Amino acid sequence: MSFDFASEKSVTFLRAAAQALHDENARLRAENEQLRARLGEQEADSAEQSTALRHLLDKREQELFGRSSERRAPATKPEKPPRKPQKGHGPREQTGIDTETIPHELPEDQRDCPQCGGTLEPLGDEAEESELITVTERVFVIQKHRRAKYRCRCNACVVTAPGPLRLTPGGRYSPAFAVEVAVGKYADHLPLDRQAAIMRREGLQVTSQTLWDQLDALAKLLAPTHEAILQRALSVPVIACDETWWLLLDNGKTKENKTFQTWAIVSGDLVGYRILDSRSKQAASTLLGDFEGVVMADGYTVYRSLAEETQRFVVANCWAHVRRKFVECEKNFPDEAGFAIGKIRDLYAIERQIQGGQLDAAQARDQESRPIVDEIFAWARDLLPRTLPRGALAGGINYLLNLEPGLRRFLDDPRIPIDNNVCERALRSVVIGRKNHYGSRSRRGTEVAAIIYTLMECAKLAGVSPKGYLMAIAEQALKNPGAVLLPSDFALTSA
Numbered sequence: 001m002s003f004d005f006a007s008e009k010s011v012t013f014l015r016a017a018a019q020a021l022h023d024e025n026a027r028l029r030a031e032n033e034q035l036r037a038r039l040g041e042q043e044a045d046s047a048e049q050s051t052a053l054r055h056l057l058d059k060r061e062q063e064l065f066g067r068s069s070e071r072r073a074p075a076t077k078p079e080k081p082p083r084k085p086q087k088g089h090g091p092r093e094q095t096g097i098d099t100e101t102i103p104h105e106l107p108e109d110q111r112d113c114p115q116c117g118g119t120l121e122p123l124g125d126e127a128e129e130s131e132l133i134t135v136t137e138r139v140f141v142i143q144k145h146r147r148a149k150y151r152c153r154c155n156a157c158v159v160t161a162p163g164p165l166r167l168t169p170g171g172r173y174s175p176a177f178a179v180e181v182a183v184g185k186y187a188d189h190l191p192l193d194r195q196a197a198i199m200r201r202e203g204l205q206v207t208s209q210t211l212w213d214q215l216d217a218l219a220k221l222l223a224p225t226h227e228a229i230l231q232r233a234l235s236v237p238v239i240a241c242d243e244t245w246w247l248l249l250d251n252g253k254t255k256e257n258k259t260f261q262t263w264a265i266v267s268g269d270l271v272g273y274r275i276l277d278s279r280s281k282q283a284a285s286t287l288l289g290d291f292e293g294v295v296m297a298d299g300y301t302v303y304r305s306l307a308e309e310t311q312r313f314v315v316a317n318c319w320a321h322v323r324r325k326f327v328e329c330e331k332n333f334p335d336e337a338g339f340a341i342g343k344i345r346d347l348y349a350i351e352r353q354i355q356g357g358q359l360d361a362a363q364a365r366d367q368e369s370r371p372i373v374d375e376i377f378a379w380a381r382d383l384l385p386r387t388l389p390r391g392a393l394a395g396g397i398n399y400l401l402n403l404e405p406g407l408r409r410f411l412d413d414p415r416i417p418i419d420n421n422v423c424e425r426a427l428r429s430v431v432i433g434r435k436n437h438y439g440s441r442s443r444r445g446t447e448v449a450a451i452i453y454t455l456m457e458c459a460k461l462a463g464v465s466p467k468g469y470l471m472a473i474a475e476q477a478l479k480n481p482g483a484v485l486l487p488s489d490f491a492l493t494s495a
Helices: 011-064 175-186 192-201 208-233 281-288 301-310 319-328 334-355 361-386 392-402 404-412 421-426 428-437 443-462 466-479 487-494
Strands: 149-151 158-160 238-248 258-267 270-276 293-297 313-317
Touching: 175 192, 175 208, 175 428, 175 443, 175 466, 192 208, 208 258, 208 270, 208 443, 208 466, 238 281, 238 421, 238 428, 238 443, 258 281, 258 421, 258 443, 270 281, 270 443, 281 301, 293 301, 301 313, 313 319, 313 404, 319 334, 319 392, 319 404, 334 361, 334 392, 361 392, 361 404, 392 404, 421 428, 428 443, 443 466, 443 487, 466 487
Parallel strands: 238 293, 293 313
Antiparallel strands: 149 158, 238 258, 258 270
């Protein structure tokens, strides 16, 4: 609301109004000066901060850049947290293959500067690097070895320089060639016919019979090491055993077409195979020899029968096989089978803690595993009379109860494993091999397969190259017939 001072007649009122306006103007001028002063201080602070920041940036740039226009790395880099391993696809560290550096230079006709027309010169040792993984084709080579001859002036002595090592006297194929064939068949599961076809594509004319001849000659050199591994494996107090079928095929010469058995022994970092003509107690005796100790096995009765007959060893049985029996009938008996599977799961949980070092094996098995095992067997005895005698559930329960002494044995000896899975894993290569090349065409073929499978799997367990291991045994045996090279000794020399 505005006031009309022009129509006002009272002098006193006008004087009072003028004084009030004067005081208000004075107050506003004072407040304005205070605001200006505050703004000036802020501007000064801001200017001072801006100047300091500019000096700091100049200093940092001086540290990062010298007189040259090229960027230089700082003296020290801040530590970065360790990088998490990449999941899925991506570059993997390749420590097992050689690295070859290939230089790339700019062609002479492309060294003109696009800006000034001058000549581009190398920038010291500066270069951009990248990796490219490639493959070098396998090449077969005929080596002509010329062995010089020497004679004495008396003409009574002529000496020829030594030549290369050969599998057989006068043989045409090197030990390295035989090892290549052995790895192809017994590690990569390539039948000899398929290997011969591949080699022909690569320029080498060869037959599968020739490849077999090389394997046979190589196996003779490897045989002493094979026997030494089996004897070493049987010298420890606890071993694992298992077996799987192997075919002896009719090749037109041998009138046999029957099923053999691949018997396996696992002992620590050693695994040994024998391929025998039956699954009998006699075959098991041939495998175990005079072994004394504990044999971890599945429920095959031959082991228990041989143990009772010889009184040299006892049998511990596998809880993984028990679990499989109940898994097979879980669909029709979910509650009953589920109870057994759950309890066995608890036993394995304790075993994982033992292997991880969180629990003492003897104490944990006695105080934690034993009550669970007691509960499983009490449950089985109570349930068995209420099941169908020939049903799947009754079969699983009977399997469990029949093996009770062997299934309890691990509770009293911390050296005994809870299952036989280590031996079943050792038979995987044999099973994959028979799916590819079906078996052997002669009894000698079964012997060769057992020898080379043994050395292949031992090399894998020792963490060494199967090809390098076989080559080392062959070279040593050619220089010293009957020489033995265990995988642990080879691992020490090749480390």
